[in-house]
Amino acid sequence: xxxxxxxxxxxxxxxxxxxxxxxxxxxxxxxxxxxxxxxxxxxxxxxxxxxxxxxxxxxxxxxxxxxxxxxxxxxxxxxxxxxxxxxxxxxxxxxxxxxxxxxxxxxxxxxxxxxxxxxxxxxxxxxxxxxxxxxxxxxxxxxxxxxxxxxxxxxxxxxxxxxxxxxxxxxxxxxxxxxxxxxxxxxxxxxxxxxxxxxxxxxxxxxxxxxxxxxxxxxxxxxxxxxxxxxxxxxxx
Numbered sequence: 001x002x003x004x005x006x007x008x009x010x011x012x013x014x015x016x017x018x019x020x021x022x023x024x025x026x027x028x029x030x031x032x033x034x035x036x037x038x039x040x041x042x043x044x045x046x047x048x049x050x051x052x053x054x055x056x057x058x059x060x061x062x063x064x065x066x067x068x069x070x071x072x073x074x075x076x077x078x079x080x081x082x083x084x085x086x087x088x089x090x091x092x093x094x095x096x097x098x099x100x101x102x103x104x105x106x107x108x109x110x111x112x113x114x115x116x117x118x119x120x121x122x123x124x125x126x127x128x129x130x131x132x133x134x135x136x137x138x139x140x141x142x143x144x145x146x147x148x149x150x151x152x153x154x155x156x157x158x159x160x161x162x163x164x165x166x167x168x169x170x171x172x173x174x175x176x177x178x179x180x181x182x183x184x185x186x187x188x189x190x191x192x193x194x195x196x197x198x199x200x201x202x203x204x205x206x207x208x209x210x211x212x213x214x215x216x217x218x219x220x221x222x223x224x225x226x227x228x229x230x231x232x233x234x235x236x237x
Contacts, residue, residue, distance in 0.1 A: 037174035037194045040082035042132035049190060055222075057193035066181075066188040068231040073126040074116040075182050079105055080132040082176070088137040100136055103213055107220035115224060115233065122182035129223075135174040135194075136212055172196040173212045175219065179227075189230075193219070 036058060039046050049059040079101045083089030089097070108129065109118055119126060178190040195215035228235045 035172075035194060035196075037134060037192060038084070039192070040084070040132060040134040040176055042080060042082045042130075042134070042176045043178055043190055043192070046192075049192060052191070052193075056226075057191035057222075059192040061187075061190045062230065063186070063188050066186075066230070068188065068227060069233075071125055071127045071231070072116060073119045073123065074112055075119055075122065075126060075128040076105065076108055076112070077128065077130045080130070082132040082134045083136075084134075087135050089133065089135050092136065097136075100133065100212065100216075104131070104133070104216045104220075107216050108223065111220040111224040112227075114236070115228060124183055126182040127188065128180045128182040129177065130180065131175060131177040133173070133175055135172070137172045173215045177219075177223075189226075195219070 043049075046059075048061040050061065052058055052060040081089065081097065081101075108131070112118065112129070116127075122128070172194065173196075174192075174194045176190075176192050179188045180186060181188060195218060196211065225235055
C-alpha cells in the first residue's frame with residue numbers, strides 16, 4: 001500500500017501539469033466533439049451519412065451532383081425539436097427551450113447573411129436550411145467553475161474525458177441539419193453533430209447554457225464556411 005501511495009504522489013504532479021496544458025492550449029475555446037448522438041428521425045434517410053473529418057460534423061453527406069455556386073439566397077426553416085422522451089431536452093422549461101432556439105436561429109441568420117440573401121420563398125437560386133435540435137444539456141455551473149479553475153478539478157475532468165469522451169459538468173448539445181434545393185427538394189448536404197464544452201481556465205464561459213451557445217456559434221460559422229468551400233468562394237474566417 002505504501003508503494004502505491006508513493007507512486008500516486010509521483011504521478012499526480014504530472015497529471016496536473018498535463019491537465020493545465022490541455023486547458024490553456026490554443027483553440028480550446030472551440031467546442032469539442034461529444035459522444036455520438038442517436039438518430040432522431042429528422043433526416044429520414046441516414047444511409048448516405050459518413051464519418052466527418054477533422055473540423056467537420058461527426059457524420060456528413062454532400063451530394064456530389066450539387067452545384068453550390070449557383071445559389072445566392074437561402075431560406076431558414078423554423079428550428080425543429082426532436083428530443084426523445086427521456087432526453088434532457090424534453091424536460092427543459094419552455095423559456096429555456098425558446099431561448100436556445102432563438103439564439104441558434106439568430107446565429108445562423110447572422111452568419112449566412114454574410115454570403116446569402118435570407119428569403120422566405122423558393123426559387124431557382126434558393127437553398128433551404130432545415131435544423132433540428134435533438135438534445136441539449138446545460139452545464140452544472142458551480143462544478144464546472146471549480147473543475148475549470150482548480151488544478152485538481154481539471155485533473156479529474158481530464159480523467160473523465162479519457163473515460164467517457166467529455167469533460168465533467170460541461171454542457172452538451174446535438175443537432176441534425178440538411179440543406180435542400182428550395183425549389184426541387186433535392187438534398188444537397190446533411191449532417192449530424194454533437195458538441196460539448198471544454199475546460200478553459202482563462203476564457204471559460206461559466207454559465208448554464210454557455211457551452212451550448214458556444215456550440216451554436218461554432219455550427220453557424222462552420223455552416224457558412226462549408227458552403228463557401230463548396231461553392232468555390234474565398235473562405236472568410
